Amino acid sequence: MERISWNQYFMAQSHLLSYRSTCTRLTVGATIVRDKRIIAGGYNGSIAGGVHCIDEGCYVIDNHCIRTIHAEMNAILQCAKFGVPTENAEIYVTHFPCLQCCKAIIQAGIKTVYYAEDYKNHPHAIELFEQSGVVVEQVPFDKEIFQTFAVNQ
Numbered sequence: 001m002e003r004i005s006w007n008q009y010f011m012a013q014s015h016l017l018s019y020r021s022t023c024t025r026l027t028v029g030a031t032i033v034r035d036k037r038i039i040a041g042g043y044n045g046s047i048a049g050g051v052h053c054i055d056e057g058c059y060v061i062d063n064h065c066i067r068t069i070h071a072e073m074n075a076i077l078q079c080a081k082f083g084v085p086t087e088n089a090e091i092y093v094t095h096f097p098c099l100q101c102c103k104a105i106i107q108a109g110i111k112t113v114y115y116a117e118d119y120k121n122h123p124h125a126i127e128l129f130e131q132s133g134v135v136v137e138q139v140p141f142d143k144e145i146f147q148t149f150a151v152n153q
């Protein structure tokens with residue numbers, strides 16, 4: 001029996017999370033992993049109880065939707081909320097993190113970033129990751145994997 005690789009497994013989880021996104025501009029998912037265990041997950045959406053972009057439209061200022069908390073932030077904040085250490089963890093994200101999330105990832109002590117798709121790839125974010133010794137690796141995700149494993153098992 002064929003098994004899904006760890007990278008594809010965690011990346012699949014992030015894509016699954018992205019399907020919960022409430023922002024129509026971009027759907028992003030993030031999974032924080034330690035010792036091959038998922039410790040948190042997040043997607044980009046409004047604060048708890050807030051109105052959703054999918055219902056009210058995005059709240060756009062300077063070409064950014066300012067309503068949403070990004071997936072990476074939501075995953076890190078979930079760890080903060082429940083007191084789960086993020087030191088030396090890894091994060092799997094559907095898209096290359098924005099500059100704000102990049103800084104949060106570094107500051108949370110996360111040491112490896114796996115991302116599926118390029119997204120603007122801010123030069124300063126790349127620089128900061130390098131500077132702080134965070135390993136960044138692209139892991140292309142094949143959405144067919146859901147189908148493949150559903151059929152083969």
Ligand SMILES: [Zn+2]
Pocket residue numbers: 022023024025053057058059065066067068
């Ligand atoms: Zn939005």
Ligand SMILES: [Zn+2]
Pocket residue numbers: 070071072097098099100101102
């Ligand atoms: Zn971000």
